[in-house]
Amino acid sequence: MHSIWRTLDRGTLRDIALVCLADAMVGAAFGAIAVSGGLPPWVPVVMSLLVFAGGAQFAAVGVVLSGGAPIAAVAAGLVLNARLLPFGFAVGDVLGGRWWTRLAGAHLMTDEAVAFVVRDGDPRRRHAAFWACGLGLFVSWNAAVVLGALAGRGIGDTTALGLDAAFPAVLLALVLPSLTGRAERAERAERAERNVRNVRNAALLGAAVAVAATPFLPAGLPVLLALAGLVLTVRTPTGSEVSCP
Amino acid sequence: MPLIAILALAAGTYAFRLAGPALHHRLRLPGRLRHLLSVTATVLLVALVATSALTEGHGFAGWARLAGVLAAGILTLRKAPFPLVVVLAAATTAVLRLLGVP
Numbered sequence: 001m002h003s004i005w006r007t008l009d010r011g012t013l014r015d016i017a018l019v020c021l022a023d024a025m026v027g028a029a030f031g032a033i034a035v036s037g038g039l040p041p042w043v044p045v046v047m048s049l050l051v052f053a054g055g056a057q058f059a060a061v062g063v064v065l066s067g068g069a070p071i072a073a074v075a076a077g078l079v080l081n082a083r084l085l086p087f088g089f090a091v092g093d094v095l096g097g098r099w100w101t102r103l104a105g106a107h108l109m110t111d112e113a114v115a116f117v118v119r120d121g122d123p124r125r126r127h128a129a130f131w132a133c134g135l136g137l138f139v140s141w142n143a144a145v146v147l148g149a150l151a152g153r154g155i156g157d158t159t160a161l162g163l164d165a166a167f168p169a170v171l172l173a174l175v176l177p178s179l180t181g182r183a184e185r186a187e188r189a190e191r192a193e194r195n196v197r198n199v200r201n202a203a204l205l206g207a208a209v210a211v212a213a214t215p216f217l218p219a220g221l222p223v224l225l226a227l228a229g230l231v232l233t234v235r236t237p238t239g240s241e242v243s244c245p
Numbered sequence: 246m247p248l249i250a251i252l253a254l255a256a257g258t259y260a261f262r263l264a265g266p267a268l269h270h271r272l273r274l275p276g277r278l279r280h281l282l283s284v285t286a287t288v289l290l291v292a293l294v295a296t297s298a299l300t301e302g303h304g305f306a307g308w309a310r311l312a313g314v315l316a317a318g319i320l321t322l323r324k325a326p327f328p329l330v331v332v333l334a335a336a337t338t339a340v341l342r343l344l345g346v347p
Contacts, residue, residue: 011327056258060246064246070249074254077254085262088266089282092268106262115290117286159342162310164301164306169314170331176318179291206292223292223296
């Protein structure tokens with residue numbers, strides 16, 4: 001814990017705190033919506049502690065509040081969370097080597113924490129950013145859900161505050177620098193630039209596939225289809241560039 | 246919503262989360278596959294940005310949200326500080342909605 005504070009600069013900690021604040025407002029809305037929809041207060045609270053995935057929580061509660069079966073709520077939530085599987089393989093190394101840090105860290109894996117990992121190239125700072133964001137979000141999200149569930153009606157309208165734009169804005173601000181090449185080191189400029197271009201093309205193709213599939217598929221699957229964009233990185237002959245440390 | 250449904254969703258979600266970190270140290274992945282996995286996170290995050298900026302349910306999310314996210318993109322490219330990016334994105338969307346933009 002101590003090393004997290006020493007490793008991260010104040011700017012990164014400030015950014016993480018802001019994301020925690022924005023997500024806390026959404027968490028309060030989640031608690032309020034669930035309770036004012038007729039669910040007992042323990043449902044959003046227990047769900048947030050154990051599931052800890054905002055999109056899936058809203059989806060599952062939405063299914064139940066609109067009269068759907070619990071099994072349909074579980075299915076909707078699981079499909080939305082399926083992206084955590086490839087996320088885990090992509091950034092699984094940042095959790096640390098000990099078995100208990102992996103057990104605990106896995107539960108803290110969110111889109112936001114992964115985005116803070118992607119933003120940084122240095123392994124120690126990636127590790128610290130993951131834990132700071134993961135722990136910060138876990139505390140702020142769950143505390144906010146409790147407050148929202150207690151407050152109930154009245155704080156459900158996050159769209160008036162534009163908070164639905166904040167989630168994509170946060171992820172975009174964290175991931176965009178790695179797509180424009182500013183995050184790469186200068187001494188490997190040429191190779192890095194080709195690499196960045198590959199990643200950018202893959203991401204753009206993936207995003208186009210995901211958006212095109214959204215009208216036709218259950219929420220969550222379109223994002224997984226974006227992995228089709230990876231064909232652009234496979235086909236390009238980058239094999240010789242990849243070194244095995 | 247019964248407790249068993251919450252537990253099922255929680256267990257499945259945790260399994261998704263744990264698989265990668267748990268297997269990471271056991272699998273000896275070739276370099277190319279490791280490179281591909283590092284790209285995977287970025288590709289998924291950009292797809293999340295695109296779908297959550299443009300769509301709500303199965304339809305268009307509306308111009309107000311899209312304008313807010315586009316503002317965030319422009320501000321990021323202009324190297325604006327992160328808090329400014331996020332606050333101005335939400336503010337753009339909120340003001341547009343106040344003005345009646347869907």
